[in-house]
Amino acid sequence: MLTIKQQLIPVNRFSRPGKKLVAKRGIVMHYTADPGASAQAIGNYFISLKNQKSGDSTTNRYASAHIQIDRTTIVQSLPFDEMGYHCGSKQPYLTEALAKLGSYPNNSTVGIEMCIETDGAIHEDTFNNAVDLVVYLIQHEGFPEVIFTHKGVVGWKDCPLPWVKNPSEFERFKQRVHSRLETRDSIGQDNLQDSITFEEEEHLNLSVNQWTILINQLKELYNKKLITDYTWIDKAVAKKLTASELLFINTVIINRGIK
Ligand SMILES: [Zn+2]
Structure with missing residues (x-):
């Protein structure tokens, strides 16, 4: 049973525009491209983007995802009904993505970042946590079972790289999600405990x-x-x-x- 740790990015133009999704049409899988970086570290990075200055010499970076996942932790950076900047804006999208997600997939999808190990691989525990999370999003947050890779949305970006190199891993992922959803349907939701819970807020620590x-x-x-x-x-x-x-x-x- 894994807990979603909520650490929302403050609203800012670079990583949390504060706009509601226009619809919930799909789920987009990413990898962090940062070997060894934890879910917490990536969440902190998205928060730090708010400190960028416009008009200085460095190029501003617009980026965020709703969730970061590693072997032991799930960190939520954006509310599931708000838009993030995780799947491109300047280049055209692939036909299938346009058909299923609409003309601007950022405003109709939830973005999930999977962390990678120091050797660049997605650990099996991270994979399993991502399955749990996607099942949760479909069953409790109103997303359809429409799962894309970042590559599958934009075509040009090799993300998540381990799944681009080995597409059978993405197929295994979708199958695992699907069979979990089917099991739940046949057993009935009340008979199975949710595999995801939200971190409970601490009560006041007073004498x-x-x-x-x-x-x-x-x-x-x-x-x-x-x-x-x-x-x-x-x-x-x-x-x-x-x-x-x-x-x-x-x-x-x-x-x-x-x-
Ligand atoms: Zn990506």
């Missing part, structure tokens, strides 16, 4: 004394009507309040306090 203070503060705010939903206090009493929820409450309180 007993700090929880008591926080609960009392929240109750006072409730009495002053700066908080109107008592559920938050119940959650704090149960020590189930998360960092995001507390941040949300803080924002609401600040806003209501200054009115």
Whole structure:
């Protein structure tokens, strides 16, 4: 059971344009072309692209993918319903890609980067994690079972190189995804555990004394009507309040306090 670690790129013109996909028409497989680089490292790289300056001497690079996968980790860099820059824009697309994905495949597909080992190979664990992820995207995120390689979309780019060199590996990948989907269909989804889960957000790490203070503060705010939903206090009493929820409450309180 592998966890998707969400580490979204902040919206910026180079790696997260912030536009919704116009439709969910397919899944595009890539490789990182960076021997030994981890999923986390590639995710960090996509985030770093936001720091590029326009107008300086270096050429700006527009690039991102939704997901990076290595042997042990899946890192999500973009929401699955948003556009990334992973499969070209300046050159024409192949006929089959145009027919299935539309005239600009970036805005109708999810892009998946598979990491490679130091010898350039896609490790079998990485392959299996990619199968899990694609099955997940089809079953839970509304993508059809339409799987392309980057090469299959644009024609000119040898990506993922190990599958371009050995096309039977791409066929094996699609078959594995297909048989997993069929197994699920015949067994029924409720009988099988999802092989992908999202990393649960951590609850607040507070001492007993700090929880008591926080609960009392929240109750006072409730009495002053700066908080109107008592559920938050119940959650704090149960020590189930998360960092995001507390941040949300803080924002609401600040806003209501200054009115
Ligand atoms: Zn690619």
